[in-house]
Amino acid sequence: MNRWLAVLFVCLGLTIWPTGVRADELRPAYIEMTEQSPGQWSLLWKASENSRLGRNGRIILPQNCQTNGARTREFVGSNILTRLSLQCEGSIQGQAIGLEGLELSSTDALARIAPIDSAMETVRLTPDQHIATLEKPSVISNVAATYTIIGFEHIILGFDHLFFVLALVLLLKGGWLIAKTVTAFTIAHSLTLVGTTLGLLSLPSQPVEAVIALSIIFLAVEVVKSKPGDLRLSERFPWIVAFLFGLLHGFGFAGALAEIGLPEGDVPLALLTFNLGVEIGQLAVVALALAVLHGLRKFQHSWLQPTKTATAYAIGIIATYWFIERMVA
Known part of the structure; x- marks a missing residue:
């Protein structure tokens, strides 16, 4: 009974999450x-x-x-x-x-x-x-602090980027492996963010945001289908998967940053500190999720797998909603 109550509460908590929120609603x-x-x-x-x-x-x-x-x-x-x-x-x-x-x-x-x-x-x-x-x-400290905070808030409030990172935590085992995989994700989206901001790369936003939603659905399915001794593609090559999808997420970050604007003369510093803020936010999400999973593993081990499965289903449902919304927008 306790197991199914855990599943029910996790599903309820996540499915009432504001599904209408897009990835890059940070548009000050x-x-x-x-x-x-x-x-x-x-x-x-x-x-x-x-x-x-x-x-x-x-x-x-x-x-x-x-x-x-x-x-x-x-x-x-x-x-x-x-x-x-x-x-x-x-x-x-x-x-x-x-x-x-x-x-x-x-x-x-x-x-x-x-x-x-x-x-x-x-x-x-x-x-x-x-x-x-x-x-x-000091202009340097002012710009650095401002864009670090913006980057941190963007990963926390940009729900599909956050869900992607959370799905990685649910799928992979080991804090160091997760940290390295999330860092590969950061490096990839940093490349496309810089390239797009400098005008070297360009993709239309609507299909990019739709594929970002698909990337979350893909990871949610991987979590649900994961079995001991039968590694999924994302478990065998986590860095590659995170890096490839990170390239797409970088276009989403670039769209939000374009809306915010960059200070002339301090574009490199603003880009660097924005990415630093994103990385800090990602690692904070990873640390919190790992703490919750560790607590379940230690005190309610029977709840661990049902909680992971329920969370993955909730993430997949929300991402599917986003995908349909972005395709018909």
Whole structure:
């Protein structure tokens, strides 16, 4: 009875997971203020046209800045781009910038401030802190910290990337083997992420996202059909499987990063720290999953295999839903 209760609870917990969430829903608004000449600034605000921010959000400008002329709006892909010219009296250091409406959303915003006479600043706005005071930080530490956090959040909130890593944990045995396999996945998606960001590679997003869903279904089936003494393809060649599928997942990461935007002059640092954040997030997921499995193995060993099977079924069902959704979108 306990075994079937475990299966029931795991299935229930995972199948009520928000299935409508896509892999790359981390699409924060992006604000860029660039000083063109002393006191004269241009402002670019980018937000998804399907988001509440894109429809109703409003920039909170520094108090010493006024708009100069009419704003312009254009649609580029799935984004709304708003452009403004600003006249600012004196320095904007110590002033506040923000995004009204962000506190009602579930996403973040990045604000990139580029004065003529000082280092560029990148600040991160969140629903809990939708206004930030402009300081004068080290540009290197600022960009590194910002994009490391974004990479970490992306693997945690990008549910299909997370499910792929979780399926690897369920399938493979041994923490070191899992860590090396996940690292192969990271190296692969880093290659396509860098190639796509630099304009060297390109694939249409819809079929890529559909194949990403298929990669999760494949691993879920491998977990369900795995038997002692009869190694599945992914168990015999885990690094190769993770690397090949990682190349595809990299295009998904690139799509999200393109929506976020990269600071000019610091693209290599932003890419490096974004990938670092992704790797930290992946290893955190691996550590947590291994801890849960170890606890089941030690205290409720009879629950271990039913829990793995139920989790794999739930992951496969959700991934199948994603695949159908992306094919008909």
